[in-house]
Amino acid sequence: MRPLLTDRVVLVTAGTQGLGLAVAEAAAREGAAGVVIVGRSESKLPDALARIEALGAVAHGVVADVGVPGEAERVVAETIARFGRVDSLVNAAGATSRGSLLDTTRALLDEHLSVNLVAPFMTMQAAVTNMRDRGAPGTIVNILSMSMHGGQPYLAPYVAAKAGLAGLTKNAAFAHRFDRIRINGLNIGWTATPGESVTQQRFHGADDDWLARAEAAQPMGKLGRPDEIADAVVFLLSDRSGVVTGSIIDWDQNVPGAHE
Template sequence: MARFDDTVAIVTGGVSGIGAAVTRRLVDEGARVFVADINADAVAAASDTFGPNVAGLRTDVTNEAEMTALFDGALERFGRVDSVYNVAGGSKPGRIVDTDLATWDFNIRLNLYGAFLGTKLGAAHFLAEKKPGSIVNVASLNSLVPMHFGAGYAAAKAGVVMLTENAALELADQGIRVNAVSPGLVATPLTGGLMSMPGVTEAYMERIPTGRAAEPEEIAAVALFLGSTDASYINGENIVVDGAWQTSGYPDLRPFLG
């Protein structure tokens, strides 16, 4: 028996970076996966990319009607939902004094509304079915450690962690677990642009004691642990996966982005 045999997972952001690694590993361990992403082409190609046990729907995670349609689509296609991985996220950087409300909204909506809607709809489904379920929210080391040009993103990710704790408080007695994983630096398309700027990788590596970025699979491994019955007594937790970066803090990005 594989760990996720006979189970169905929803993975937002499930076609790129960390989300793609979560999708791939879930399938490898027996699950069927319904992916949600704003990238319509990648969602349409999901069965070709990940195999016949993966389907999906182009979804904007900030839109409640689209997220509701996502859950309906997963149930129609695979007949059940056992876990939800809220991975979609991203950032528009900027100094606080330069940040207009549209930019602030972008960061809060994508990272915090997305996790909220996935948590709300996942929990509502598990409660309606009167069955246990697991929700994993991908936050960030920035939920705990600030970063120059990152106020909106960091505030949203801190919100994701408190949402996670609050959801566990509300739902634990009904057999629903809600946990978070907070990556440090991960080699994905999200960080590729920043890391290719001259000097930025060196500045990061001065601060990351492990001396390298994580691979997406190293974050997926922890997300799947939290989503699995191996973590049956872990609820409301935020696991930092950062190669000890939290011990040293972020580099000063002002010379690069200022």
């Protein structure tokens, strides 16, 4: 069977680790010609690039903080400068620091909005402009969160930004459906990543056994895994997902609104 992303140029924000790197590797396995990964840490780039290239794709890394004004647009411009185009975009970068409605400062709210909403807005704007200028189809997947349904009290700024991104995903998908640019979102649930481990320890005082205890309490006996989510992302980026656009898909083992 033909690989899902044969000859595509794929741009992944937060692609040096965790879910973003899993998506980049999955894109390479599925035949992408070029994979661009974005990360704030230059030290993480060499290993990530080597892993992607070992899977057969030409890899390019961009050091950037997409939450800084102008950086989101720059990573798209660098992708086009390196490969001549962008065919598929995955917005995987996210700020996950905690704050409730009452204790969130304006600075914290601005951080979440900048990384979780404004940056995807600007990368989509730049990528869609390139796709339209070329008269070419394209695909975009925005990584959202199950928390957009309401979330925990300590995730107020995160929820606000992710819910905004869900609305933007639908708006952009509708606006550009006749350009044959498909834009979808994936609401991911609790996922086992190195970044999540840091978050649990930093904000919730978790010990080294937190993952085992968390997984034991889940319906499927485990948390989600980056490679599993990456397969879903690649499917949505590919022609195999058909005409689907403007969909916000809950990728989780818990069902919002359901109760005993």
